[in-house]
Amino acid sequence: MKIILSHPTGNANVRAVAQGLNEAETLSGFYTAIASFPGDWLDRVSGIGALAEIKRRQFHPALQARTKFYPWFETGRLLASKLHLSKLTRHEQGMFSVDAVYRQHDKWVARNLKSQAGSTAYTAVYAYEDGARYSFNEAKRLNIPCYYDLPIGYWRTARRLLKQEIEKWPEWASTLTGFKDSDTKLGYKDEELQLADHIFVASSFTAKTLADFNGRLAPVTVIPYGFPAVEPRSDYNSNGKxxxxxxxxxxxxxxxxxxxxxxxxxxxxxxxxxxxxxxxxxxxxxxxxxxxxxxxxxxxxxxxxxxxxxxxxxxxxxxxxxxxxxxxxxxxxxxxxxxxxxxxxxxxxxxxxxxxxxxxxxxxxxxxxxxxxxxxxxxxxxxxxxxxxxxxKRTWHVYGQELARAIATLNRK
CATH class of the missing domain: 3.40.50.2000 (Glycogen Phosphorylase B;)
Structure with missing residues (x-):
C-alpha cells in the first residue's frame, strides 16, 4: 500500500498524518502548495519580513524526498491578502480565493494521478474536504481507494443548527458566513462524500452530523487529533478576577x-x-x-x-x-x-x-x-x-500513528 496525501496548506493534523504514513513506509507522495525544509532556499528566504509566512509551511526533513508542491494559487492568495486586494480573494469567486486554491490544487493532484496511471507508485488517495472532487474522480477511474478527511461537521447539520442562532441572535447573523456557500459548492461537498471509500473524522460530534446526509455513505472512523507539547506552569491565580x-x-x-x-x-x-x-x-x-x-x-x-x-x-x-x-x-x-x-x-x-x-x-x-x-x-x-x-498521553505523533494503522487495517480487509 502506497498513499498519496493531498492538502494545499498542511495544517498540524495534516503534518501528523504525513509523518505517520511516512514512518509506516506507506507514503508515496505528499502533495501540498508551499513546502519548506530546514536549510533549503525557501527556509533561507523566509527570514525576509514579507516572506515570513513560509516559516509556517516548514515540514519535517524526513518528508522532503516525498513532497511535491504546486505553489502558484496559494502564493497568489497570500500576496493578494497582504496587498488587501479583496476582489482577488472574494469568497468562491476570486481568482485566489481559498476555494480556488483548493480546487486548483485538487485538479493538479488529479493530473498527476492520470499521468502515473498504471504505475505502482501509489494505490490510494487521502484528501480533505473541498479538495478531493477531481482527484477522487480520477482515482475511481483508476480503481484505487479514496480516503476522505472531513475536518468539520456536515454542512446540512450546520445549517439546521445555526439557523436557530439567526432567530435567537439576529444582530449577530452577519457573522455566520457559512450561509454564503453556493449550491454548487455544497453539491461538490456531497459528491466528495459519495466518492469516498472510507471517511475519517476527528470527533464523535462530526461523525454524528453525517446522519443528515441524504443517502448511503462509506464507513466512518473517529480518530481525535493530538495535543501540542505540555508546558509546565505554576502561576495559577487564587485571588482577584x-x-x-x-x-x-x-x-x-x-x-x-x-x-x-x-x-x-x-x-x-x-x-x-x-x-x-x-x-x-x-x-x-x-x-x-x-x-x-x-x-x-x-x-x-x-x-x-x-x-x-x-x-x-x-x-x-x-x-x-x-x-x-x-x-x-x-x-x-x-x-x-x-x-x-x-x-x-x-x-x-x-x-x-x-x-x-x-x-x-x-x-x-x-x-x-x-x-x-x-x-x-x-x-x-x-x-x-x-x-x-x-x-x-496523546501527542500529535500518536495521532499520526493511529491514523496510519487504521488505513493499514482497511487495506488488509
Whole structure:
C-alpha cells in the first residue's frame, strides 16, 4: 500500500498524518502548495519580513524526498491578502480565493494521478474536504481507494443548527458566513462524500452530523487529533478576577454572543481576553462587545500558547465544531477548558475532572460554570493539571500513528 496525501496548506493534523504514513513506509507522495525544509532556499528566504509566512509551511526533513508542491494559487492568495486586494480573494469567486486554491490544487493532484496511471507508485488517495472532487474522480477511474478527511461537521447539520442562532441572535447573523456557500459548492461537498471509500473524522460530534446526509455513505472512523507539547506552569491565580480567555474566529458559530453575555453578567468577577479575527466587519453587536474587553485580532501560534499560560480558564462555547484545536492547545498549557458537546470536548474531557462540558448555545451554562470556578479556585488548579496529564498521553505523533494503522487495517480487509 502506497498513499498519496493531498492538502494545499498542511495544517498540524495534516503534518501528523504525513509523518505517520511516512514512518509506516506507506507514503508515496505528499502533495501540498508551499513546502519548506530546514536549510533549503525557501527556509533561507523566509527570514525576509514579507516572506515570513513560509516559516509556517516548514515540514519535517524526513518528508522532503516525498513532497511535491504546486505553489502558484496559494502564493497568489497570500500576496493578494497582504496587498488587501479583496476582489482577488472574494469568497468562491476570486481568482485566489481559498476555494480556488483548493480546487486548483485538487485538479493538479488529479493530473498527476492520470499521468502515473498504471504505475505502482501509489494505490490510494487521502484528501480533505473541498479538495478531493477531481482527484477522487480520477482515482475511481483508476480503481484505487479514496480516503476522505472531513475536518468539520456536515454542512446540512450546520445549517439546521445555526439557523436557530439567526432567530435567537439576529444582530449577530452577519457573522455566520457559512450561509454564503453556493449550491454548487455544497453539491461538490456531497459528491466528495459519495466518492469516498472510507471517511475519517476527528470527533464523535462530526461523525454524528453525517446522519443528515441524504443517502448511503462509506464507513466512518473517529480518530481525535493530538495535543501540542505540555508546558509546565505554576502561576495559577487564587485571588482577584478570574482570567478568562477565548481564542477563535469571532462568529456566533463559536458561541461568542453567549460568552459576551455571560461575561457581562459576571463583569465584577472576570477579566475576558479575546483573540481572533472578525468574521464580519458589519456587526455592530460584535464591535460593541469587543470594546468592553481586551481584544487581540491576531497572534503567532507560539504567542497564543504563551498567553494561555497566563490565564485561568479557556471558554470555547462553539455551536458547531469539527474538533476545536484550541481545546487541545489550552489543555496542554494547563488551562481549565469549558467547552460544549458540539466540539471534540466529549472525546477528550471527563466532565469535572480535566475540564468542563456544557450545553451548546446556553448563556446560563457558561455563567454557571464560571461562577463555580470563581467560588472554588482550587478546582482550576486540579483540572488544569489533569488536563496536562491527558495531553501528555496523546501527542500529535500518536495521532499520526493511529491514523496510519487504521488505513493499514482497511487495506488488509
Amino acid at each position: 478570574l482570567r478568562v480567555l477565548f481564542v477563535g474566529g469571532l462568529s456566533q458559530r463559536k458561541g461568542i454572543a453567549n460568552l459576551f453575555a455571560a461575561a457581562g453578567e459576571l463583569a465584577d468577577f472576570v477579566d475576558l481576553t479575546v483573540v481572533g479575527r472578525k468574521a464580519s466587519n458589519d456587526c455592530a453587536a460584535l464591535d460593541n462587545a469587543l470594546n468592553k474587553h481586551k481584544w487581540i485580532p491576531s497572534l503567532p501560534h507560539a504567542d497564543i500558547l504563551k498567553l494561555m499560560r497566563t490565564q485561568d480558564v479557556l471558554v470555547f462555547p462553539s455551536l458547531f465544531e469539527g474538533f476545536g484545536l484550541v481545546i487541545t492547545e489550552a489543555m496542554s498549557q494547563g488551562l481549565t477548558v469549558i467547552t460544549t458537546d458540539r466540539t471534540a470536548g466529549p472525546d477528550l474531557i471527563t466532565n469535572g475532572e480535566n475540564g468542563l462540558l456544557i450545553e451548546a448555545g446556553s448563556t446560563q451554562a457558561i455563567t454557571l460554570a464560571l461562577e463555580n470556578l470563581i467560588n472554588d479556585r482550587r478546582r482550576i488548579r486540579l483540572m488544569g493539571r489533569a488536563a496536562q496529564e491527558t495531553a501528555s
